[in-house]
Amino acid sequence: MTLSTIRAALEYIGGECDVAPAFLPGRSLWIIRCTVWIVAILLIYAFSGQTSKFIYIDF
Amino acid sequence: MNARPLLPPVIATLLLLLAMQLAVGAWSRRLPYFHKLEAIRGAQNPNLLFVGNSLLDTRVDAPAIEAASSHGLHLVPLDSALGATEPPDQLLLFNYSTQCHPGMRMMVLGIYDFQLTAPNHPRLSDLTGNRVLAIDRRFPVSEIAAVYGFDRFEQAEFEAMRMLPVVAYRTNAWKYTELLRRKMGSMGMPVVASNSMGQVNDFAALEANSVEDFDAQARAFLANPTLNKSYESMFSQAQSTGMKIIVVVMPMSPSHRQTFYDRPLWSQYLSAVKALLQQRGIQVIDAGNWMPSQEDFVDHLHMSPSAARTFSFRLGWQLAGGS
Numbered sequence: 001m002t003l004s005t006i007r008a009a010l011e012y013i014g015g016e017c018d019v020a021p022a023f024l025p026g027r028s029l030w031i032i033r034c035t036v037w038i039v040a041i042l043l044i045y046a047f048s049g050q051t052s053k054f055i056y057i058d059f
Numbered sequence: 060m061n062a063r064p065l066l067p068p069v070i071a072t073l074l075l076l077l078a079m080q081l082a083v084g085a086w087s088r089r090l091p092y093f094h095k096l097e098a099i100r101g102a103q104n105p106n107l108l109f110v111g112n113s114l115l116d117t118r119v120d121a122p123a124i125e126a127a128s129s130h131g132l133h134l135v136p137l138d139s140a141l142g143a144t145e146p147p148d149q150l151l152l153f154n155y156s157t158q159c160h161p162g163m164r165m166m167v168l169g170i171y172d173f174q175l176t177a178p179n180h181p182r183l184s185d186l187t188g189n190r191v192l193a194i195d196r197r198f199p200v201s202e203i204a205a206v207y208g209f210d211r212f213e214q215a216e217f218e219a220m221r222m223l224p225v226v227a228y229r230t231n232a233w234k235y236t237e238l239l240r241r242k243m244g245s246m247g248m249p250v251v252a253s254n255s256m257g258q259v260n261d262f263a264a265l266e267a268n269s270v271e272d273f274d275a276q277a278r279a280f281l282a283n284p285t286l287n288k289s290y291e292s293m294f295s296q297a298q299s300t301g302m303k304i305i306v307v308v309m310p311m312s313p314s315h316r317q318t319f320y321d322r323p324l325w326s327q328y329l330s331a332v333k334a335l336l337q338q339r340g341i342q343v344i345d346a347g348n349w350m351p352s353q354e355d356f357v358d359h360l361h362m363s364p365s366a367a368r369t370f371s372f373r374l375g376w377q378l379a380g381g382s
Contacts, residue, residue, distance in 0.1 A: 034071040042079060046229045047236055054237045055261045056113070056143040059091055059188035 084224040092192035105137035111169035113142030114309045120371035127375030143189045146289035147206045153293050165303045176280045181207040187230035194227045254357040262358040277324040304341045310350040
């Protein structure tokens with residue numbers, strides 16, 4: 001896998017281009033796109049607001 | 060740009076969210092507060108309840124207390140203390156303990172500095188880390204609202220949090236980010252002393268910012284001598300069920316004592332607190348200087364395991380009627 005194919009895959013998942021790279025499975029690709037975005041949203045939500053200084057870490 | 064069907068991604072998103080909800084709900088059973096609640100529920104015939112924060116959490120040595128009390132009243136301790144909790148959270152743990160074990164005869168509240176008399180400032184956003192225990196469905200919403208003083212809007216928000224584990228427990232995942240941050244920050248740097256709870260130097264933040272600040276807190280109490288509302292409620296409930304109450308000023312490190320407890324205002328504060336508690340029939344044990352060495356502490360405040368064993372034995376001896 002080259003850098004350009006990774007870039008093409010990311011551009012497709014991100015909606016930058018409409019044509020999927022050849023190595024991505026065609027019919028179930030929407031599941032991958034969905035997974036990527038939901039994971040991204042959840043990660044952003046989970047870690048937003050972490051501004052306080054930690055003292056304890058055993059929680 | 061080509062139009063793409065919207066429905067499949069929306070359905071897949073909802074399914075993924077549902078899966079995440081279930082996964083986070085299951086993961087929450089591994090959190091320390093959940094283990095504490097289960098330990099309370101599963102305790103066998105305890106008659107001595109310990110209440111407090113990390114100064115007592117895992118520092119009540121049950122075999123030492125049982126051995127020390129073998130000469131008199133046989134004590135079977137239950138440690139409901141949980142690290143990084145505030146008085147309202149400790150009141151919840153007290154309530155749960157006494158509901159599970161109505162035969163409790165004695166309670167010990169471990170305190171330091173102004174914990175017993177500082178006012179509560181509960182906010183829903185503060186229910187993070189171990190304080191997220193309020194989310195547990197064992198506690199009715201009416202009890203949570205009374206303990207934390209939540210208004211209707213906060214109650215509605217709280218109920219929404221309870222229905223969505225992803226929302227309620229999201230802050231507990233911050234621990235892993237913090238651990239990663241510390242690991243990356245330590246690369247190529249000198250080793251930083253740490254213990255099971257965190258970095259040793261960080262616990263200095265739990266002490267007063269300055270001696271002036273410490274004195275100001277003592278003066279504030281002396282001007283208006285009242286107990287923390289959660290502890291007031293806890294004491295009333297304990298006494299209504301015939302429990303004997305003992306407040307223990309927890310052992311502090313020599314550096315903490317020299318900086319803060321050797322000050323005249325601390326003596327005045329402690330005398331006033333003792334007088335206030337004795338009016339209510341509550342015994343006070345000042346164990347502040349029981350541990351003479353800095354080696355007895357793993358940071359500025361917390362006893363080492365061997366010191367905790369010594370403390371437990373000595374306290375058990377006194378509670379059971381020893382001199």
